[in-house]
Amino acid sequence: MRSLILASGSTRRADLLSEAGYRFTVVTGQVVELFVDFLTPRELTLFNARRKAFAVAPRHPEAVVLAADTIVSLDHKKFGKPKDLAEAHSFLEELSGRTHSVFTGVAIVHYSQSRLCYEVAQTEVTFRDLTASEIEAYLSRINPLDKAGGYAAQADPGSIIETVTGSFTNVVGLPMEKVRPTLARFEVVPDC
Numbered sequence: 001m002r003s004l005i006l007a008s009g010s011t012r013r014a015d016l017l018s019e020a021g022y023r024f025t026v027v028t029g030q031v032v033e034l035f036v037d038f039l040t041p042r043e044l045t046l047f048n049a050r051r052k053a054f055a056v057a058p059r060h061p062e063a064v065v066l067a068a069d070t071i072v073s074l075d076h077k078k079f080g081k082p083k084d085l086a087e088a089h090s091f092l093e094e095l096s097g098r099t100h101s102v103f104t105g106v107a108i109v110h111y112s113q114s115r116l117c118y119e120v121a122q123t124e125v126t127f128r129d130l131t132a133s134e135i136e137a138y139l140s141r142i143n144p145l146d147k148a149g150g151y152a153a154q155a156d157p158g159s160i161i162e163t164v165t166g167s168f169t170n171v172v173g174l175p176m177e178k179v180r181p182t183l184a185r186f187e188v189v190p191d192c
């Protein structure tokens with residue numbers, strides 16, 4: 001079995017891999033996520049996921065490196081991580097009562113064997129109609145600044161989310177339905 005590196009500082013991604021039974025090491029490449037306007041959400045998540053994977057893979061050529069990037073999209077507008085609480089509040093106001101898409105691009109690289117695989121997951125999320133006080137209360141319970149769209153699907157989802165169509169783990173940050181079979185092709189399997 002090959003060793004697995006998660007090229008992400010996201011505790012949510014690490015939790016999802018751990019819950020699925022994978023053993024891995026976290027190594028971040030200090031990559032600044034770029035927000036390129038002319039790229040579609042799908043292209044942008046893959047672009048950033050590849051950059052994160054290749055910032056780590058050459059230093060660990062025998063390991064399988066997994067990197068991901070998540071973005072929220074509504075009406076052709078892309079929502080990354082908010083820069084402050086005011087922007088997080090603004091994001092949630094815009095998403096309130098609407099259905100938006102969550103895209104996660106995943107890059108898996110085995111550098112020494114020149115093997116690469118890229119996947120993108122898309123999930124539709126509908127928010128409840130939220131009042132300003134509900135948004136403030138929600139933001140006081142989470143740290144929105146490290147989350148695409150400024151919200152955490154796994155943290156009290158019923159308070160803001162009405163429905164999720166597609167992969168819930170994608171909304172959390174790592175579409176396990178795509179990750180598991182892809183890692184298996186790289187001979188990385190969970191400990192059961």
